[in-house]
Amino acid sequence: MQVNFSKYPDQLVPAIVQDAQTKMVLMLGFMNEEALKQTEESGKVTFFSRSKGRLWTKGEESGNFLMLKNIAVDCDNDTLLIKAEPVGPVCHTGADTCWNEENQETDFLPYLEKVIAERRVLPVEESYIAKLFSRGINKLAQKVGEEAVEVVIEAKDNNDHLFLEESADLLFHYLMLLQAKGFTLKDVTGVLRERHVKK
Template sequence: MLIKNQHQQLNWTKNHGLIPAIIQHAESGEVLMLGHMNKESIIKTEQTKHITFFSRSKNRLWTKGEKSGNILKLINWYSDCDQDALLIFALPHGPTCHNNTSSCFHPGIAELSFLHQLENIISSKKNISSYLPNTSYTSHLYASGVKRIAQKVGEEGLETALAAISCCNTKELINEASDLIYHLLVLLQHKSLNFNAIIKELKIRNNNNKLNQ
């Protein structure tokens, strides 16, 4: 993490006063865009927590979303081993790209990042389930209530275990595990949680195990 005023230690001479900055979604891991920063834009980003670049075409500071409202909220940032590039974790408010896509590199996305997209889809179904319960299976689940959702998680967990024991190929196990994860995501969203909460808990347990070794 860049501590206050650590930007003074960055290698500003290599790229004539500019540092390339890779912006990555803090939750999904999706790479959102690439920009350039100078000392002034880093200071403004520190102050406002809204990622600000130096625009080479406009020849001025440019805060992402200053016109569209699609800002990038700073979560954390790191410099590379040579101190001449930045990796910035951010939470976007709206599409990052001017083409109205989540990333300027669309459709390039890592497989694991789709999990975050799926959570957003599931969450949108939760919001409409109260008045349109039959528009989709997910909406129907939410309209059925938490007991039914929890029951489905239990059923799919058992079917996944049975598939692992009895199947001669992996296809059935993949299918059942997919059903299990989907229903688990529905349950978590029902309780206003997301999969990142699970990942954070696993990281804590992993760190505790390292301390106890």
């Protein structure tokens, strides 16, 4: 990874920090060559603080570290994208991000759809997904029906944990059934969006 620190008079390149899981942009800092090296070696995101005039590891006082997952440099070699796992709030105000946004996972279902598609095309040994797909559309449809009944049963009881577990099972198998029919959640939300516009 070649980073062009000399492009800037102060030898500091912008470092955009993104949550490795949720993909939310968390903050913007600046790194010199030493800060980048310390980040890579320690596994904790470290910047050069312009106000402090020294290296500064995010979380060194609060304990809200940014645990390094990946570093990438842009096409001009003068800006870094740091993917990290935040340990607590990122902003000094106590907010999740420096833009006062809530850091929530918003893209897990598309990710899960991708995993299902990959396991279907390239089955992993002992994969439940591959085994169920191999049993055909009728078995998949039957499984969705069974899970739907279990959701209804748990909805009538007071065990929230079991209700959520069965709901997750239903959604998971429904995603598989959609793919078996050649569709994804995007197709379903498209229908819902169209209905919403009509109303």
